[in-house]
Amino acid sequence: MAEDDTTPANGATDAAAAATPPQIKQRILAQFVRDMSFENVMAQKGVDGEVKPEIKVEVNLDARKRGADNQYEIITKLKVTSTNAGSDKTLFLLELEYSGVFEIEGVPEQQMHPYLMIECPRMTFPFIRRIVSDVTRDGGFPPLNLEQIDFVAIYRQQLALRAAQQKKADA
Template identity: 40%
Template sequence: MDDQVNADANVANGADNLPAIGMISQYVKDLSFESPSAPAIFQQQNQPNIEVEFGIGVNKVADDVHETTLKIEVKAKTEEMTAFIVDLTFAALFGVRNVPDDQLQPFLLGEAPRLMFPFARRVVADAVRDGGFPPLTLDPIDFGSLYLQQLQAQEQAATEGAAGNA
């Protein structure tokens, strides 16, 4: 019972030591749309082949503020020409307090992109539609699983590198 009283007293005195993460804002950091084959591309009957690439980055902005960037590059090409290219860097600022480092990186590289993706997907769809093409709706991505796969690959590479040096 004394533990409960002491915990309540710490909070009442303004001591906030509980972990907390909150999104401060999200924004388009860079957006480019190109249709290098216009207007000829609009005469094409072939459906373009669409390639999508993703990249995630993290930047510490201040002591308790981190920026996660989600870079999306989309290329739509037919056999003869490029229909369009979209290059988007979408970012979000997250306020972080009392979160251990071993839990911060999984959030910033796995969970944060998951929160940001629906908004970035809308920006891409709108850019493609505004460029004269049918809106492109990107399929959902499991960023948490991608983060875990990348982490496992890094651990395996480190283990193989250590074994090779022995």
């Protein structure tokens, strides 16, 4: 019987091992509301006529390195404005800053920024969605269930904005 040698003589296993990406380890150490404000303008000022709410959601992201090794804080900032269609009168305004503290290992340095700005907010988003739903419901409105946010698109918009600002500064 012939020997079964599955290792190629040309050293392909060494190259394959070198080409495999490092194992990414990520843990959420903490998550919390940094700041939140809800104004029920409709209750304060009243609304004339029929109410047809229109919702506008603005999202901003921020990432910060923390003092400990491999720890980062990601802040998702939401501004949710509901106006009455046709009159542009504000019904309510919700501002929320939600932080997640992550411990991340194994992400190459050149990929860390997109990882922090896309993957980390994606992980905290279900908690943000729940807070927005509860606050709007407790504020006297139907619960607002946010649609899934495309963090890749937000990241690309921020890169394009930064590039345009840099181009303008260089001109």
